[in-house]
Amino acid sequence: MRNKEMLLIPGPTPVVDEIYDALSSETYAHTDPRFVKVFKNSLDQTKKLFNTDGEVFVVAGSGTLAMEMAIINTVAPGEKLLVISHGYFGDRFIPLAKAFGIQVETIQAEWGQHVRKEVVEEKLASGDFKAVTVTHVDTSTGIMANLDELVPAVKKAGALFILDGVCAAAAIEEDMQKTYGDPSYTIDVVLTGSQKAIGVPPGLAIVAFGPRALAAREAIADVHGYYTDIKNWLPIMKDPGKYYATPPVNMIYAFNKGMELVMAEGLNERYRRHAALGKAVRAGLMVYGMKPLAPEAIAAPTLSCVLYPEGVNDVEFRKRLAERGMVIAGALASLAGKAFRIGHMGNATEDMFVKALQIVGETLNEMGHEANIDKAVAEFTKIYHAR
Structure with missing residues (x-):
């Protein structure tokens, strides 16, 4: 990769040269048949990623825009939405829905813990909810939602299941035709952004x-949106040669290449790689006395929130890593200063994390905290190759 730093935050994630090359290709007109062919191919691959028999929408914007599109096109003002939250980004659905006059109720897990399905079932029995949102992996905590439990609980109640896959898509299975105990128990909406496990710039x-x-x-007669109304985008997604709003031509080039790389690796192999990488990174860091916030049974393959050993200064630690060319993220809310977040998804490689563990160990030693680098790297390598 031509990247000068190891960008190991929860997103954006490392970008490989093939994607950079695609991004820098000559800009064609958005109705040029050559561009239309690329756009159509990227949409076809996105449908394969989610295995949907519905429709996919790829538009200029961020994951937050995708959240808005998911909500306003399924839940009308005055209808009820249940938010199941495992952290900061699950909570983001609350003000978003309220901004459009949607009634919102919430089940919030203690950070680092799961929402239990019994609590969800009890809540759904108490009200007529149109839809339920679940964040597959919350970027603030590294908690992975249990879809095997939550999808049936939601679908039994007759609600739509909306999955925030921003920090999961292309790293964890999100199959929209997979059934969870009943032919009608399937995921109804999945949303994501380009910059996480797909490995494309934001x-x-x-x-x-x-x-x-x-x-x-x-x-829904009229949604409270124009750019975010999927009815306006549907003709373009069916025929990218049509015009509604100018697509980000070069970003579509990059996205198409990113999706080609995802499919070339193979989804099942990609899911196995991410699962092994997450476990291995956490195991290596634990050698240094660092403790993942999420118990391993519910920890995400894509990122980890990791608590510092006693006496490690967060700002100094991350500054020293950055000086060595390794960038990680601070923790959020009540965990700020007590933990850091490290992404291990998308185009991130085994070699990157061997180097990352070496840099972390060297930095800890410099700061007066004993760190056995050889043991950490050996533990990482053993678990990663056991997949």
Whole structure:
């Protein structure tokens, strides 16, 4: 990679040369048949990623825009939305929905813990909820939601299941035709952004709507949005040669290449690689006395929130890593200063994390904290190659 630093935050993630090359290709007109072919290919690959028999939407914007598109096209003002939150980004659905006059109720887990399905079932029994949002991996905590439990709980209650896959798509299975105990128990909406496990620079909002979610949009007379109304985008997603709003041509080039790389690796192999990488990174860091916030059974393959050993200064530690060319993220809210967040997804490689563990160990030693680098690297390597 031509990257000068190891960008190991929860996103954006490292970008490989093939994607940079695609991004820097000559800009064609947005109706040029050559561009239309690339756009159509990227949409076809996105449908394969989510295995949807509905429709996908790829537009200029961020994951937050994708969240808005998912909500306003399925839940009308005055209807009820249940937010299941495992952290900061799960909570983001609350003000977003309220901004559009949607009634919001919330189940919030203690940071580092799971929402239990019994609590969800009890809550859903108490009210007529149109939809439920679940963040597959919360970027603030590194907690991975248990879809095997949550999808049936939500679908039994007759609500739409909206999955925030921003920090999961292309690293963890999000199959919209997979059934969870009953043929009708499937995911209705998945949303994500380009800059996480897909490994493309930030700039694209990506949303997949299944048949029930598309029907929900049809049942809403007017949504409180124009750019975010999927009805305005649907003709373009079916025929990218049509015009509604100018697409980000070069970002579509990059996204198409990123999706080609995802599919070339193979989804099942990609999911196995991410699962092994997450476990291995956490195991290596634990050798240094660092403790992941999430118990391993519910820890995400894509990023980890890691508590510092006693006496490590957060700002100094991350500054020293950055001086060595390794960038990680601070923790959020009550964990700020007590933990850091490290991404291990997308185009990140084994060699990167061997180097990362060496840099972390050297930095800890410099700061007066004993760190056995050889042991940490050996533990990482053993677990990564056991997949």
